[in-house]
Amino acid sequence: xxxxxxxxxxxxxxxxxxxxxxxxxxxxxxxxxxxxxxxxxxxxxxxxxxxxxxxxxxxxxxxxxxxxxxxxxxxxxxxxxxxxxxxxxxxxxxxxxxxxxxxxxxxxxxxxxxxxxxxxxxxxxxxxxxxxxxxxxxxxxxxxxxxxxxxxxxxxxxxxxxxxxxxxxxxxxxxxxxxxxxxxxxxxxxxxxxxxxxxxxxxxxxxxxxxxxxxxxxxxxxxxxxxxxxxx
Numbered sequence: 585x586x587x588x589x590x591x592x593x594x595x596x597x598x599x600x601x602x603x604x605x606x607x608x609x610x611x612x613x614x615x616x617x618x619x620x621x622x623x624x625x626x627x628x629x630x631x632x633x634x635x636x637x638x639x640x641x642x643x644x645x646x647x648x649x650x651x652x653x654x655x656x657x658x659x660x661x662x663x664x665x666x667x668x669x670x671x672x673x674x675x676x677x678x679x680x681x682x683x684x685x686x687x688x689x690x691x692x693x694x695x696x697x698x699x700x701x702x703x704x705x706x707x708x709x710x711x712x713x714x715x716x717x718x719x720x721x722x723x724x725x726x727x728x729x730x731x732x733x734x735x736x737x738x739x740x741x742x743x744x745x746x747x748x749x750x751x752x753x754x755x756x757x758x759x760x761x762x763x764x765x766x767x768x769x770x771x772x773x774x775x776x777x778x779x780x781x782x783x784x785x786x787x788x789x790x791x792x793x794x795x796x797x798x799x800x801x802x803x804x805x806x807x808x809x810x811x812x813x814x815x816x
Contacts, residue, residue, distance in 0.1 A: 587656070602658075633668075707763065715813055781803065781808075
């Protein structure tokens, strides 16, 4: 049994591509994959070991359970190695690793929860950070980027773009949607339509990334939302 594409996508997007080990904030990318074409599988550690003799191995697990999202934690190479050293098995228990994973994903989910702004310019300043990161990922690795145009059908470029969607664009979109929800009253009546188009884009984009809808069903990124935030 192999780790499914859906489990990979959930793990990367829910952790925002950041190591889940307590106290570590290393941003991971497929560039660390050491030859793996599509995802950074090396950092997708099994909480209960994936083979007999490995740390925390549970013989009663099925193959499906062993490679499921629930039994995986995203780690940087150093911490992946650390938790799997035989001498560390009693220190890094199943319960502790589940706790670390839960804490990290909750932190990612709640980063902008309940954040209120005094005026729309402060709100736009915050949103602009995440939009700029998304644009950088698109321009560097997206299908129309120079990298992609110069290297058509290149597995590594595609892997970088896949990684960027999961670890940067989807988490950033979630955060923008949250802060918009908390502060939507700061926009004018006419601007509400633009905001609605963007939130619909966010919802459909994530559904496509998670293989829930075809790409044709995704509402394209509304350029007028970019203009609303940056004033172009």
